[in-house]
Amino acid sequence: MRIITIGSGILGLSVALNLARKGASVELIDSQETLGRTSETSYAWTNASGKLDPNYHQLNVAGMEEHRVLHREFGMESSYTESGGLFIADAAQESGLRERLLQLEQHQYPFRLVNAHEAEELSGITPRENAALIAYFPKEGYVLPKKLMHNLRIAAETAGVQVTPGVVRSIADHFTSVSVELMDGQVIHADRVVLAAGRWSKSLALTAGIDLPMHDEVAKGSATIGVLGYALAPQLNLRAVVHEPTINLRPSAPGQVVVQALDLNPQADPASATTAGDPIGVELQNRFIDLTGIKPERFELRLSARSLPADGMPIVGSAHAGSNVYTLVSHSGVTLGPLLGKLAAAEILEGTESDLLSPYRIGRFEDGSRSFEAHIPTRIGEQ
Incomplete structure (x- = not known):
């Protein structure tokens, strides 16, 4: 054929x-x-923890397994890392995370609750003092697209x-x-x-x-628009995908971190040449510094129009x-x-x-x- x-x-x-x-x-x-x-x-985060519809959850779990198959095939050249993923909730998000975990238990999706010290050991990120609940998903990971x-x-x-x-x-x-x-x-x-x-x-x-x-x-405020930051911060030894109340982080190439803040996406305008010096870039970089205490050696901003x-x-x-x-x-x-x-x-x-x-x-x-x-x-x- x-x-x-x-x-x-x-x-x-x-x-x-x-x-x-x-x-x-x-x-x-x-x-x-x-x-x-x-x-x-x-953002290239492999997961099924946010996909609670039973059929879609099952499809994503199978998708995660297929990345493991490719990882074995490509060996040293693999783009996939099963790093685990952390969700750090503050008081406002705690009940929502607990509800999600109850549903994931029904799907037999592996996770465990961890304290701040364990979270830091797993990820390299120190949770803020206002962290109310931290869940760790050991089978999640990320891809270098x-x-x-x-x-x-x-x-x-x-x-x-x-x-x-x-x-x-x-x-x-x-x-x-x-x-x-x-x-x-x-x-x-x-x-x-x-x-x-x-x-x-x-x-x-x-x-x-x-x-x-x-x-x-493809316009400002449309659901298809996503914005990501790319931070060069060799001092930060990020070891897992991290989602916390102000920012999401995932490891990238050595010394690099991909940075995401979903609430900033509606502000991104694909009609303009958005840069790290624009308000979105400055805000994203400030959130990164506030969480990690590290000012990136370089920070880039990229927009994409997603398939939806x-x-x-x-x-x-x-x-x-x-x-x-x-x-x-x-x-x-x-x-x-x-x-x-x-x-x-x-x-x-x-x-x-x-x-x-x-x-x-x-x-x-x-x-x-x-x-x-x-x-x-x-x-x-x-x-």
Whole structure:
């Protein structure tokens, strides 16, 4: 089977790799201008502690396990670290965290309560004196997205994936085949198309007659906009992902820390050249200094427009029976990417639907029984 994969982020690379390993002839359309841009600018925390819907929780737990599989495959070149994760709640957040832990107990998701001394030993961060409750999740971790995409791309090309530079103009489903037209006029024919182009998926799906329910507004205050800080602070030996009342931290490359404050996202304006010297950057850096006592040697700010299905949940599969266009979009692209790529490849080539993916078909939007409002955390502690 000849398959075109559109999108070169973690989802696109993962599905292309798994299709090729199963014997398909795969061509990956790679827009060099946008190569993995959204995947690269991601908090990249692997977890299921904030995903309490039973089906979605199960999917994310399986996604975490797939990162362990890749970790064993890539060995010393792995981009994944199972560092554990800490949630530090103050008095205002304590009841919410306790309620979450009760639900996670029902899911048999591993965690334990720790004191401030244990938290510091585990993470390298000293909790504030107002910490009321601290939970540690030993199976959570983080990914270095750029390194993961490099590993996936090398593995995909080794497996025979052909990479074609270009920007897709349109998709045409001919029912017995499919074709993709690039902006330069080139037309590529195949048996199937996998659409994994992140936030660009909605507009491309429309060219094939598919109404893909997604939030696609890229503007100040829109739910798709995320902002991250990148702090160079070699003095800080951060050993785990940390979420505390004012800021979230995860380890990155040696001496570097990724910094996030969800309440600042609505203030980010993608129309302006946001820098570390702008109010958001200054506030994010000040929060980092306030918690750690360390002024970064360098601090950068990055904005991204995230892929966001209408209800926040993945949209996976063909739009209808007989369609040759398979969509693959998700908000939790880093946690779920390697797993979704593997499951999608099996569905496409073997024709057997995955039970894990059955709640996430596009058909769920047809009868209006599901809300079109995605719940996106906007405050610390909501993740």
